[in-house]
Amino acid sequence: MTKQRTDIRMTADQVQGPAIHVQGLEKSYKELRVLRGVDFDVARGSIFALLGSNGAGKTTVVKILSTLLKADAGTAGVNGFDVATRAADVRESISLTGQFAAVDEILTGRENLVLVARLRHLKNPGRIADDLLARFSLTDAGARKASTYSGGMRRRLDIAMSLIGDPPVIFLDEPTTGLDPQARIEVWQAVKELAARGTTVLLTTQYLDEAEHLADRIAILHEGRIIVNGTLAELKRLLPPAKVEYVEKQPTLEEVFLALVGDNGKNRNVGTNA
Amino acid sequence: MTKHFLGDTAVLLGRSLRHIMRSPDTIITTAIMPIAMMLMFVYVFGGAINTGSDSYVNYQLPGILLITVASGIAYTAYRLFMDMKGGIFERFQSMPTARSSVLWAHVLTSLIANVISLVVVVLVALLMGFRSGAGVPAWLAVAGILILFTLALTWIAVIPGLSAKTVEGASAFSYPLIFLPFLSSAFVPTDTMPGPLRAFAEHQPVTSIVNAIRHLFAQQPVGTDIWIALAWCVGILIVAYVFAMNTYRRKTA
Numbered sequence: 001m002t003k004q005r006t007d008i009r010m011t012a013d014q015v016q017g018p019a020i021h022v023q024g025l026e027k028s029y030k031e032l033r034v035l036r037g038v039d040f041d042v043a044r045g046s047i048f049a050l051l052g053s054n055g056a057g058k059t060t061v062v063k064i065l066s067t068l069l070k071a072d073a074g075t076a077g078v079n080g081f082d083v084a085t086r087a088a089d090v091r092e093s094i095s096l097t098g099q100f101a102a103v104d105e106i107l108t109g110r111e112n113l114v115l116v117a118r119l120r121h122l123k124n125p126g127r128i129a130d131d132l133l134a135r136f137s138l139t140d141a142g143a144r145k146a147s148t149y150s151g152g153m154r155r156r157l158d159i160a161m162s163l164i165g166d167p168p169v170i171f172l173d174e175p176t177t178g179l180d181p182q183a184r185i186e187v188w189q190a191v192k193e194l195a196a197r198g199t200t201v202l203l204t205t206q207y208l209d210e211a212e213h214l215a216d217r218i219a220i221l222h223e224g225r226i227i228v229n230g231t232l233a234e235l236k237r238l239l240p241p242a243k244v245e246y247v248e249k250q251p252t253l254e255e256v257f258l259a260l261v262g263d264n265g266k267n268r269n270v271g272t273n274a
Numbered sequence: 275m276t277k278h279f280l281g282d283t284a285v286l287l288g289r290s291l292r293h294i295m296r297s298p299d300t301i302i303t304t305a306i307m308p309i310a311m312m313l314m315f316v317y318v319f320g321g322a323i324n325t326g327s328d329s330y331v332n333y334q335l336p337g338i339l340l341i342t343v344a345s346g347i348a349y350t351a352y353r354l355f356m357d358m359k360g361g362i363f364e365r366f367q368s369m370p371t372a373r374s375s376v377l378w379a380h381v382l383t384s385l386i387a388n389v390i391s392l393v394v395v396v397l398v399a400l401l402m403g404f405r406s407g408a409g410v411p412a413w414l415a416v417a418g419i420l421i422l423f424t425l426a427l428t429w430i431a432v433i434p435g436l437s438a439k440t441v442e443g444a445s446a447f448s449y450p451l452i453f454l455p456f457l458s459s460a461f462v463p464t465d466t467m468p469g470p471l472r473a474f475a476e477h478q479p480v481t482s483i484v485n486a487i488r489h490l491f492a493q494q495p496v497g498t499d500i501w502i503a504l505a506w507c508v509g510i511l512i513v514a515y516v517f518a519m520n521t522y523r524r525k526t527a
Contacts (some may be wrong), residue, residue, distance in 0.1 A: 058463070063364075066364075066366075067368060068364055068367055068368055091368060091369060091371075092370045094368065095368070095369075096364065096365060096368040098361040098364055098365065100360065100361045100367040101361070102360060102361035102362045102364065104289065104360075106293045106296050106297070107289065107291070107292065111292070111449070115285065115289055116365075118285045119282060119285055119286070119366065119367060119369055120370060120373040121281070121370070127468040141325045161365070198452060214350065218278070
């Protein structure tokens with residue numbers, strides 16, 4: 001099903017080029033070289049997962065793509081607009097759901113949605129808010145302060161806020177980190193529905209099963225570079241040799257892969273491979 | 275982008291004002307400390323302080339008003355810090371919203387919250403016997419000085435609000451500002467102070483601002499004090515604004 005959807009979007013939009021285009025991206029914080037030449041493309045209407053350990057630079061990539069940070073070198077384009085020279089157009093084209101649910105806790109769920117709709121200069125902010133509350137099963141909680149929400153509800157509200165104005169590209173930075181399994185499934189459901197409507201989604205995650213469930217393509221960011229980029233099937237073929245090779249060189253990568261393989265083990269996918 | 279500046283600022287101001295309305299304790303705590311100080315100074319120390327004026331309530335009110343603002347802006351830094359930390363600041367910055375609106379909404383909210391606190395403190399002072407025969411122009415002049423002072427201190431508050439690592443760090447900067455009026459003419463005449471302290475007291479911004487407000491309330495000629503006061507307020511405002519905008523640009527580069 002995922003494949004079919006991707007194909008439909010591809011034929012419709014291919015002429016416009018990729019939704020996200022990143023080439024030679026570099027970024028340092030003082031002495032620390034976080035990104036050392038990152039390249040990847042994200043096809044329109046697809047879900048692209050950026051995997052990496054903590055501190056691998058996933059959030060830095062997302063911040064550059066959402067115009068919150070300037071890259072030191074390289075180019076990045078979103079929806080055909082360069083993030084450095086056409087920042088305003090990029091911001092019209094995107095929504096960012098940051099690492100921590102960025103909802104206003106003192107406002108109600110509905111007020112949060114109305115606020116974002118107003119800031120995106122849309123007509124009928126009230127109706128937009130009510131529609132999204134219904135779509136994310138938050139209608140009953142709409143009049144409650146967001147501070148009373150559970151983790152899953154906050155994330156759903158957070159994602160709902162990102163959908164206002166139907167931006168063609170959405171960034172989800174570790175959307176399920178810190179969530180319980182139930183809430184994680186709720187978020188996955190929301191992301192799948194998003195992509196089903198043709199939105200391009202770039203999500204970062206530490207969890208392979210998350211990428212496995214959601215993503216059309218997966219890239220692994222490690223030590224400032226994309227070391228693997230492919231479909232799930234391609235990645236699965238790559239993983240065992242990659243594991244052997246990098247376990248010896250990079251102890252931090254070992255932890256990541258052990259965690260990833262551990263999760264896979266539960267699904268009995270890699271049981272025979274490992 | 276800039277064509278939405280006023281509209282976006284209004285929307286975000288509405289948001290911050292809603293925050294204040296839902297946690298009115300921030301305004302009450304802002305007003306309570308200066309009120310407690312005022313009670314202490316007037317009823318405990320006041321009788322023993324010889325200011326050469328007949329009413330100590332009248333004498334100390336300008337200093338109390340400045341302390342009110344200095345403690346009020348701690349919440350400005352706090353509110354900004356919470357937006358930074360919670361990620362909602364980044365959300366706004368990644369939206370097609372006029373970017374500086376986020377900052378200006380906080381600045382205007384600070385102004386409104388401080389004006390409310392100032393009104394509360396003045397009302398309590400009236401209950402305690404504060405009287406002024408000042409006419410409308412003098413009151414407007416007092417209001418103008420206090421607004422300028424609030425804006426100057428608000429832009430100072432923006433700096434830790436944007437750059438602090440902890441909540442405590444975001445509001446700690448206000449303590450020296452609250453303390454500054456004690457080393458001025460706010461509560462005692464400066465001529466009883468020892469030489470170096472007196473020199474500091476007479477040349478720091480609070481003294482000229484306090485004297486200007488005091489003379490306006492007492493319908494006395496304000497002399498050069500008001501110009502020195504205005505120069506301090508505008509000077510601090512400009513320097514703080516430049517530093518705050520630099521911090522802001524570094525954070526949003």
